Amino acid sequence: MTTVSMTVNGKAVSENVEDRTLLVYFLREQLRLTGTHIGCDTSQCGSCVVHVNGRAVKSCTMFVGQVEGADITTIEGLAKDGKLHPVQEAFRENHGLQCGFCTPGMIMTAVDMIRRKPELDRDTIRHELEGNICRCTGYHNIVSAIEDAANKMRGGKEKAA
Amino acid sequence: MSMISYPFGYTRAKSLAEAQALLAKTPEAKLLAGGQTLIPTMKMRLAQPSQLIDISGLKELSFIRVSGDAVVIGAATRHFEVMNSADVKRAIPALADLAGGIGDPAVRHVGTLGGSVANNDPAADYPAAVLGLNATVKTTKRTIAADDFFTGMFETALQDGEIVTEISFPAAERSAYAKFRNPASRYAMAGVFVAKTKNGVRVAVTGAAPCVYRETQMEKALTAKFSPDALADIEVSPDGMNSDIHGSAEYRANLVTVMAKRAVAAALNG
Numbered sequence: 071m072t073t074v075s076m077t078v079n080g081k082a083v084s085e086n087v088e089d090r091t092l093l094v095y096f097l098r099e100q101l102r103l104t105g106t107h108i109g110c111d112t113s114q115c116g117s118c119v120v121h122v123n124g125r126a127v128k129s130c131t132m133f134v135g136q137v138e139g140a141d142i143t144t145i146e147g148l149a150k151d152g153k154l155h156p157v158q159e160a161f162r163e164n165h166g167l168q169c170g171f172c173t174p175g176m177i178m179t180a181v182d183m184i185r186r187k188p189e190l191d192r193d194t195i196r197h198e199l200e201g202n203i204c205r206c207t208g209y210h211n212i213v214s215a216i217e218d219a220a221n222k223m224r225g226g227k228e229k230a231a
Numbered sequence: 232m233s234m235i236s237y238p239f240g241y242t243r244a245k246s247l248a249e250a251q252a253l254l255a256k257t258p259e260a261k262l263l264a265g266g267q268t269l270i271p272t273m274k275m276r277l278a279q280p281s282q283l284i285d286i287s288g289l290k291e292l293s294f295i296r297v298s299g300d301a302v303v304i305g306a307a308t309r310h311f312e313v314m315n316s317a318d319v320k321r322a323i324p325a326l327a328d329l330a331g332g333i334g335d336p337a338v339r340h341v342g343t344l345g346g347s348v349a350n351n352d353p354a355a356d357y358p359a360a361v362l363g364l365n366a367t368v369k370t371t372k373r374t375i376a377a378d379d380f381f382t383g384m385f386e387t388a389l390q391d392g393e394i395v396t397e398i399s400f401p402a403a404e405r406s407a408y409a410k411f412r413n414p415a416s417r418y419a420m421a422g423v424f425v426a427k428t429k430n431g432v433r434v435a436v437t438g439a440a441p442c443v444y445r446e447t448q449m450e451k452a453l454t455a456k457f458s459p460d461a462l463a464d465i466e467v468s469p470d471g472m473n474s475d476i477h478g479s480a481e482y483r484a485n486l487v488t489v490m491a492k493r494a495v496a497a498a499l500n501g
Contacts, residue, residue, distance in 0.1 A: 072241070090239055113338065128337045202335075
């Protein structure tokens with residue numbers, strides 16, 4: 071057992087873990103933050119995406135020891151004071167989810183994408199979603215939701231009809 | 232509480248010197264860089280190291296610098312840094328393109344150059360750039376020419392206790408990388424890196440065979456005439472090519488030619 075310390079959704083945490091613990095299991099089973107999902111467990115589907123120091127990563131493919139001292143944000147950390155994050159709001163407004171399983175990963179990927187590339191077109195969004203799979207195949211509205219969120223977040227009014 | 236079904240030890244090295252000391256003390260240990268290939272491999276128990284030494288956080292191995300006509304990249308530099316580096320884009324745009332096509336954004340945030348090259352996955356992208364650009368791999372013990380580095384499937388010239396520290400990529404007059412992705416895994420079924428330099432043309436192929444290799448007959452033809460047409464009469468032999476449910480050896484051999492032509496065309500347009 072090793073002690074790991076980090077910040078998760080703004081709160082300092084310090085826990086004893088087995089060395090082999092993957093970040094996603096640490097978040098889900100030890101911290102009980104079950105919004106982060108495990109889909110494929112082979113780093114392909116993206117339902118486990120969280121942010122480590124502001125960058126999207128697949129938490130099924132990192133050991134918890136690798137994020138010692140890091141700042142972690144999960145889907146639970148996006149809403150502030152009971153108000154949804156603009157990307158969450160856009161997914162709701164655009165019906166960007168069907169069964170909802172991939173949604174936390176999609177949203178975490180989208181937040182990272184918009185931070186890196188505020189000017190997003192639909193082609194770019196589709197390329198950027200390469201590592202996220204929606205088993206309902208509901209990509210059309212996911213792309214619309216991300217486009218909408220990107221427009222709103224940069225204060226644009228040029229939202230495509 | 233873990234999907235890795237056997238216990239092992241994990242240590243995060245604080246310096247390259249510490250990593251070397253740990254490796255000397257525990258010869259059975261394996262180095263962990265970004266882990267984007269190693270961790271999935273461990274989940275499948277294709278690798279079962281008893282001890283991991285994590286070198287992914289070593290700042291001294293994370294850098295990009297221009298040195299004369301070469302771009303030198305530290306082993307722990309993430310794909311994301313390489314794809315966005317103004318220096319790489321200016322000196323060797325094909326290398327930035329290649330880095331930007333590895334995996335997906337989340338993988339590129341974590342995966343490292345040194346990890347990819349030391350692991351030498353048959354379908355990895357970086358080995359094609361290292362071999363195609365005639366790069367030099369620097370380790371804690373020596374420097375190794377690209378032609379001597381990749382020795383077989385998941386095999387390299389690296390010895391026990393030897394750590395890749397940086398790779399020096401000489402700039403080419405023109406270069407490009409073209410790959411055909413497996414529609415499901417998105418790994419290269421064939422990826423071809425073409426580099427035209429004043430010393431001739433190099434053509435490195437990944438994904439198609441058990442190990443990255445040079446397509447020398449294409450190199451000769453392209454050195455004589457750097458144009459996709461120059462490859463028209465070249466037949467790549469399917470002998471020794473990978474053959475699986477995704478494609479036969481003959482299919483991959485054909486893909487090598489198609490990707491080589493695309494890479495040459497892209498290099499001419501670049």
